[in-house]
Every structure is written in structure tokens, then in C-alpha cells.
Amino acid sequence: MAEPRTASTPSTPAAAPARPAERAPEPAPAGAPASGAARPPLRHRLAERGIDRMLLLLLPAVATLIALFLYPMLYGVGLSLQPRSGGIFANYVAFFTDPYQSGTVWKTMRLALPAALFNVLASVPIAYRLRGRFRGKRLLTAILVLPVTLGTVLVADGILRYFGPRGWFNRVLLELGLIDEPLRLIYNYWGVLFSLIITGFPFAFLLVLSYMSGIDPTLERAAATLGAGPWQRIRRITLPLLAPGLATTFILSFVLAFSVFPSANLVGEPADETRVMAIAAYQAAFEKYDYTMASTIAVLMGAFELVVIALVLLWRGRMYTGHTGGKGA
Amino acid sequence: MSATGTTAARAAGPAPGFLRRALRAGPYAWIVWGGVAFFLVNLAALILSVVVNSFAVNWFDSWLPSAFTANWYAEAWREFNLADVLLVTLIVALVVVALSLLLGVPAAYALARRDFAGKRAVLLLLMLPVLLPPITYGIPLATLMYKIGLAGSLAGVIAVNLVPAMPFVVLVMTPFIEQIDANIESAARMCGAGTRQVFTRVLVPLLIPGILAAAVLVLVRTVAMFELTFLVAGPDSQTLIVALYSAAFTPGIRAAQAIDAMAVIYTLLSAVLLVIALSFVNPTQIVAQVKEVSPE
Numbered sequence: 001m002a003e004p005r006t007a008s009t010p011s012t013p014a015a016a017p018a019r020p021a022e023r024a025p026e027p028a029p030a031g032a033p034a035s036g037a038a039r040p041p042l043r044h045r046l047a048e049r050g051i052d053r054m055l056l057l058l059l060p061a062v063a064t065l066i067a068l069f070l071y072p073m074l075y076g077v078g079l080s081l082q083p084r085s086g087g088i089f090a091n092y093v094a095f096f097t098d099p100y101q102s103g104t105v106w107k108t109m110r111l112a113l114p115a116a117l118f119n120v121l122a123s124v125p126i127a128y129r130l131r132g133r134f135r136g137k138r139l140l141t142a143i144l145v146l147p148v149t150l151g152t153v154l155v156a157d158g159i160l161r162y163f164g165p166r167g168w169f170n171r172v173l174l175e176l177g178l179i180d181e182p183l184r185l186i187y188n189y190w191g192v193l194f195s196l197i198i199t200g201f202p203f204a205f206l207l208v209l210s211y212m213s214g215i216d217p218t219l220e221r222a223a224a225t226l227g228a229g230p231w232q233r234i235r236r237i238t239l240p241l242l243a244p245g246l247a248t249t250f251i252l253s254f255v256l257a258f259s260v261f262p263s264a265n266l267v268g269e270p271a272d273e274t275r276v277m278a279i280a281a282y283q284a285a286f287e288k289y290d291y292t293m294a295s296t297i298a299v300l301m302g303a304f305e306l307v308v309i310a311l312v313l314l315w316r317g318r319m320y321t322g323h324t325g326g327k328g329a
Numbered sequence: 330m331s332a333t334g335t336t337a338a339r340a341a342g343p344a345p346g347f348l349r350r351a352l353r354a355g356p357y358a359w360i361v362w363g364g365v366a367f368f369l370v371n372l373a374a375l376i377l378s379v380v381v382n383s384f385a386v387n388w389f390d391s392w393l394p395s396a397f398t399a400n401w402y403a404e405a406w407r408e409f410n411l412a413d414v415l416l417v418t419l420i421v422a423l424v425v426v427a428l429s430l431l432l433g434v435p436a437a438y439a440l441a442r443r444d445f446a447g448k449r450a451v452l453l454l455l456m457l458p459v460l461l462p463p464i465t466y467g468i469p470l471a472t473l474m475y476k477i478g479l480a481g482s483l484a485g486v487i488a489v490n491l492v493p494a495m496p497f498v499v500l501v502m503t504p505f506i507e508q509i510d511a512n513i514e515s516a517a518r519m520c521g522a523g524t525r526q527v528f529t530r531v532l533v534p535l536l537i538p539g540i541l542a543a544a545v546l547v548l549v550r551t552v553a554m555f556e557l558t559f560l561v562a563g564p565d566s567q568t569l570i571v572a573l574y575s576a577a578f579t580p581g582i583r584a585a586q587a588i589d590a591m592a593v594i595y596t597l598l599s600a601v602l603l604v605i606a607l608s609f610v611n612p613t614q615i616v617a618q619v620k621e622v623s624p625e
Contacts, residue, residue, distance in 0.1 A: 054439050061436035061495060062451060068492050069458050069466055076469025125361045144365075147372060149599035151553050153573045154592040158375035161382055161589075166390050168374050198372065251460075259462030262555055262574055278464045278556075291472045302465040309460065 080296035091296035101280060101297070105304060108276040111189070111264075112257035113308075115196035119204035119257075120250045127209040128238065131217070141209065147202045155195050156266035160186055163194065191267035192274045196257045204253045211245030212238075240319070247316035251309050258305050277301045376596070383589035405590040408583060409572055415598075418568040420483065421558075422551045425490045426544050432491075433498030434540065438532070440499065441506035455496040463556040466492065471560040481563025489557040494547045501546065505539035506532075545606040552599060569595050 046052065083090040095101045126144075130137060147155070163169050165182035173179045185191055215238060223233045261278040268274030277297060285294030383401055385394030405411060440451070458466065470489055471480060479485035509532070517531045533540075552570070559571045567575070573595055576588045 052443070054443055055445060057435035057439040058451065061432045061499060062454065064432055064491065064495060065454055065458070068470065068488055070454065072470040072473050073466050075473060076466070079469065079472070122364070126365055129358060129361050143369065146600070146603065149549070149553070149596065149603045150376070151570055151573075151592075151595060151599060152555060153570060153577055154379060154596050155375070157577060157589060157592050158379045161378040162371075162375040168378060168392075169371070171392065198375070201368070255460055255462065259464055259556065261464060266574075266577055278462065281464055281468055285468050285472070291468075294468050295472070298465045298468045302461050305460075305462060305465075 076295040077299055079292050080299050083292050083296075084290065091293055092300075094293070095296055095300065100275075104275055104277045104280045104297075105300075107274060108258060108260070108278075108301075108304075109308075111192055111196060111260060111274065111276065112254055115193055115200055115257040116204075116250055116253040118197060119200045119253045120208065120246055122201065123205040123208035123249070124242070124246070126205060127212040128234070130209060131212045131215075141206075144205055145202045147198055148206075150199065152195065152199055152262040153266070155198050156263045159191050159195055159198075159263075159267050163191065186267050188269050189273050192260065192264050195263035195267055196260060199263075200253050200256050203256065204249050207249040207252065208242075208246065211242055211249070214245075215241050243319045244316055247312050247319070251312050254308060254312075255305065258301075258308075277304075379589050380593055383586055383593050385586055388586075401584065401586040401590040402594075404584070405587040405594070408587060409576060409591055411569075411572075411591065411594065413565075414567065414569050414572045417483065417486075417566060418552060418598075421486050421490060421566075421568055422548050424487050425494050425551045426547050428487070428491055429495040429498045429547055430540060430544060433495045433543070434502055434536070437499045437502035438506055441503045442511065455499050458492050458496050459500065463493065463554070464560075467557045467560045470557075474561050480561045481566060483566045485561045486558055486566045486568070489561050490551050490554055492557070493554070494551060497547060497550065498543045501543045502536070502539055505536060509535050545602070549599065549602050549606055552602060569598065 043052075080091055081088045083094075086093075130140065150158075161167055163185040165184070169185070170179075170182040174182065185194070219241070220233050220237050223237050228236065259278055260276055261282070264270055264274040264276045264279055270279050278301070281294050281297035281301060284290050284297055381394065382388055384397045384399060386396040386398050388394035440448070467489065470492070474480035474485050474489070479488065513531060513535075514527050517527050522530065552568070554568075555570050555574060558568050559574065562568065562571050569591075573588070573591055576583055576591060
């Protein structure tokens with residue numbers, strides 16, 4: 001009885017949901033005990049595990065991701081194990097033995113970690129000031145979030161003009177007599193770091209602000225009633241509740257900063273000081289046409305990033321992760 | 330103390346709340362506001378120097394250029410084929426939004442309503458494209474696309490942009506759908522609504538705010554997505570940001586002012602999108618929605 005319906009549904013998944021759930025508690029059909037006493041139909045057994053026709057709605061999305069993401073990733077891993085010469089790990093050995101290549105790991109981390117850390121830590125006091133409701137909050141938030149739309153190229157362009165030796169920044173410092181000759185802030189590490197902060201800060205701030213608004217303000221008031229001073233309230237109430245959110249923000253900021261590519265090329269020193277992994281991978285693929293090496297670097301890039309994320313998550317796992325009592329929780 | 334502060338503020342007229350707060354706050358608050366002001370002033374000057382340069386006839390060793398002109402905008406428009414580039418940007422962004430909503434919203438519905446074996450694996454599959462750097466999967470994906478001849482075409486650009494956009498829609502929409510009481514759907518069914526009717530008459534109207542928010546955010550992200558588009562785009566399928574990067578990366582061929590003019594056009598486009606986005610979405614709330622499905 002059940003078979004024809006199952007067979008007809010894949011063409012009309014729209015008719016699926018809810019019915020299997022209604023049917024699940026029914027006893028097995030009368031004919032069943034004769035054939036196999038303890039075996040309810042497969043469909044029912046699957047439904048008990050939450051697998052029913054509603055999951056067909058997931059199918060297009062999952063299939064798309066498998067085709068466009070998972071398969072290419074595995075293809076890339078496979079490609080990285082088929083080097084042009086040598087054994088299957090020859091590419092990985094080549095990467096780690098060549099300081100010009102393996103140095104990119106350190107150069108990427110040296111940019112991404114401080115940028116992400118700065119963006120998160122700078123957001124905390126500002127978000128703390130901005131929590132709660134007051135007039136102008138929306139305007140100020142919008143101004144702080146605006147740089148999200150600037151895009152890496154405009155920021156890079158602006159950094160070249162503004163922080164350049166003849167830019168306004170150096171001019172003001174020279175006029176004030178703070179420096180004797182222009183600071184060198186572009187085409188090196190600092191230019192890239194600035195661009196990562198300008199593009200990454202608004203994003204980190206937005207996240208931290210939303211976590212901060214999610215903390216129930218009455219908790220702090222209760223602490224104040226019990227005699228806690230402002231610093232104690234921040235250190236014992238707000239920060240512990242905020243810490244897991246900060247970890248998440250750090251991860252997402254780190255992901256953004258880790259894939260730095262355009263700014264490292266435009267305002268950095270892509271041949272040396274800011275030759276990050278993304279540049280190395282791009283050069284291998286589209287300048288040397290060595291797709292196996294490019295895939296190797298891409299795989300390593302993902303691996304190194306996931307290691308950092310895993311470490312942060314481990315640390316986060318040791319903290320309080322319950323809800324924070326506020327509207328956002 | 331605070332009484333005089335508030336009266337002063339009241340006397341000065343309707344000062345915004347954050348200014349009033351800053352005025353009566355202690356030294357610690359002054360440091361914070363000073364930092365914010367320093368950041369904003371530098372940022373404004375940074376943007377302004379691009380804008381000024383885009384109007385400059387010549388700008389070398391001086392505070393301001395000697396003469397101004399608007400010709401660079403006309404030149405940028407002609408030289409970089411901006412009409413075509415903008416059209417491509419628009420098509421790519423809108424198609425990516427439409428496809429990621431079509432694929433993502435049903436998936437988000439299934440994830441919000443069902444607990445099933447393998448759900449964690451599906452969630453991981455959705456999370457990875459958001460977490461991994463685009464270059465990591467972009468390079469193998471581009472390699473494959475060059476192999477099957479999709480690279481350089483509009484379809485290829487749309488396909489790569491779907492990879493981060495569609496999971497993003499799912500991650501934003503799942504908590505939205507979880508908020509909607511499943512009993513409403515059951516009630517509609519009791520009253521005789523078919524699944525199609527439940528979707529079109531009950532769910533979609535309730536989900537419109539979430540769908541709009543997700544759509545606008547995907548639009549903004551797709552317009553700004555550089556790496557993936559850059560890896561697969563050909564001369565006829567590059568979006569504005571890729572055209573801008575190519576122009577900026579090969580300096581000397583074009584006048585710097587024309588590149589700046591293009592950058593200003595790009596910023597105006599994104600700013601318009603952001604303003605539209607902010608009128609639909611409260612920025613802090615949308616992140617709070619994302620937060621619940623953030624990695625654990």
C-alpha cells in the first residue's frame with residue numbers, strides 16, 4: 001500500500017511534509033506480521049530517525065554544494081597529490097622545504113592574527129559604550145558600519161593616497177613637527193594591516209555590538225545592587241558573558257583577514273614582505289600554470305586556517321556557553 | 330554635576346544621545362570616543378582623498394590639486410566600458426540572489442523543522458564555504474571550470490558566487506523559520522490547505538522580512554565578492570570590483586584619476602545598496618540571527 005505513494009512522490013516533493021509524521025505512530029499494516037514480524041516498513045523506520053520526504057527540500061541545496069564546493073575541494077586535494085614529478089607528497093615537501101613558499105604561512109599569520117585581534121578588542125569598549133538605547137545610536141552604528149561597503153580596492157586606493165609620503169596623513173604630522181620625514185606606510189606590512197583593519201573593523205564591531213546587546217542589562221544592575229563597582233561589573237559580569245561571542249567574532253574576523261589578497265597586492269609588497277599564501281597560490285595557478293602546486297597551497301591554506309579556528313573553538317569550549325538572558329539569546 | 334550636564338545639553342538643543350553621553354562620561358569614555366573619532370576622521374580623509382583625486386587635473390606635492398575637472402568620470406565611463414561592466418554586475422548579483430533564495434530557503438525550512446541523522450554533516454557542508462577562505466576552494470573550482478569551458482562565461486561567474494551565497498541564505502533563514510510556530514502550519518493544514526498553499530499563503534508572507542534581509546545581504550556580498558569572480562571571470566564577464574582591481578593593478582596604463590573615479594562610482598553603488606539594506610534590516614538584529622547558528 002505504501003509503495004506506490006513513495007514512488008510517486010519524488011516528482012511532487014511539494015506534497016510531502018507532515019504526512020509521514022502523522023503515520024509514524026500507526027501500527028504496522030495488517031499484512032506485515034505475516035512476512036516479517038519485527039520489521040515495520042522501511043519508510044517508518046526512517047521516519048523514526050527524522051528522515052522523511054521533507055528532506056527532499058534539502059536536496060537541491062546539498063546537491064549544488066556537492067557539485068560546486070565538495071567535489072572541487074576533493075578534486076583539489078587529489079590534484080595536490082599528483083605532482084608533476086616525485087612521489088605523492090612531493091608538492092607538500094617542496095612547499096615546506098622552499099623558504100620562499102613556506103614563509104608565506106608566517107607572513108599570512110603575521111597579518112591576519114594581529115588584524116583580527118585588534119578588530120575584536122577595539123570593538124569591545126566601543127560596543128560597551130553603545131549598548132542600550134539612546135537617540136542617534138542607529139546613526140552612529142551606520143557610520144561605523146559604512147566602511148563595509150567600501151570594498152578592498154577603494155580602501156587600497158585611499159591608503160595609497162592618504163598614507164602615501166605626500167598624503168594628508170604625513171603632511172599633518174610634518175606640519176605639527178611630530179616627524180622629520182614622511183613615515184613609510186604604504187607598499188609594506190603597515191599598508192596591508194591598515195587595509196585589513198579598515199575593512200574588518202566594521203564587521204567585527206557589528207558582531208560584538210549584537211552580542212553585547214544580547215546580554216540582559218538587569219544582570220549588571222543586580223551586580224550593582226550587590227555592591228559591585230563599574231570595573232567589577234565589566235570584569236565579572238559582562239566579559240565572561242561576552243567571551244564566547246568574542247571567540248566567534250575573532251574566528252570570523254580571522255577568516256576575513258586570512259584570505260587577504262587584493263590589498264596585499266595593491267598596498268603591500270607582494271614580492272616579499274606581504275607575499276601571503278593567497279598570492280603564492282594564485283601565482284602557482286595563473287602565472288606558472290602549475291595547478292597541482294596551486295591546489296597544494298590552497299589545501300594548506302585551508303588546513304592552517306582550520307587549525308587556528310579549532311584552537312579558538314577549544315578555548316571557547318571551556319567557557320560559559322549558556323544563554324545570556326537578553327533579547328538576542 | 331550630571332544635572333548641569335543635562336541642562337546644558339538641553340539648552341544646546343536636541344543633541345544626539347551619544348554626544349550627551351560622551352559629555353557627562355568619565356576619562357575612560359573620553360579615550361574610547363577619542364579613538365572612535367580618530368578612526369572616523371582618518372577614514373573620512375582617506376575616502377575624501379580618493380574623491381578629491383578623482384576630480385583633480387593634477388595632484389602632486391600640495392595640499393590640494395591646482396584645478397578641478399569632472400572629465401575623469403566621462404573617461405572612466407568610456408575607457409572601462411562601465412555601462413557593460415555595470416550591466417554584468419547587476420545580472421550576476423540578481424541571478425545569484427534569486428538562485429540562492431530558491432535553493433536556500435527550502436533547505437533552511439527542512440533544517441529548521443527536522444532533526445535527522447546526518448544533520449550535523451549537512452550543517453558542516455553549509456558552514457565550510459562560509460568559513461574557508463574563498464581562494465581555498467576558488468582555485469580548484471576555477472581549475473575545473475577552465476577544464477569544462479565554463480570559465481570566462483557569465484554562467485561560470487554566477488556558479489562560483491553561489492558557493493558562498495547559498496549557504497549564507499540557509500544560515501540566515503534557519504533561525505528565522507525556527508521562530509515561526511509550526512502550529513500555524515498545522516492549523517492551515519487542518520483547514521484544508523495543501524502544501525503548496527501552506528507555502529504560498531502562510532510561510533512566505535511570514536518569511537518576507539527574513540527573505541528580504543537575506544536577499545539584500547547576498548546582493549551586497551556578491552557585488553563585493555572579489556576573489557571568486559576574479560578567478561573565473563573573462564573579459565566579458567567581469568564585475569565592477571574585478572574591473573576596478575585590474576585597472577588598479579596595472580597602473581600607468583590608465584590615469585590614476587580615472588581609476589579613482591571608477592572607485593568612487595563603485596562606492597556610490599555599494600553605498601546605495603547599503604542604504605537600501607539598512608532600511609530593511611536592523612544591522613544588529615541580523616547578526617544576532619546569524620549568531621545562533623555560528624560555529625559551536
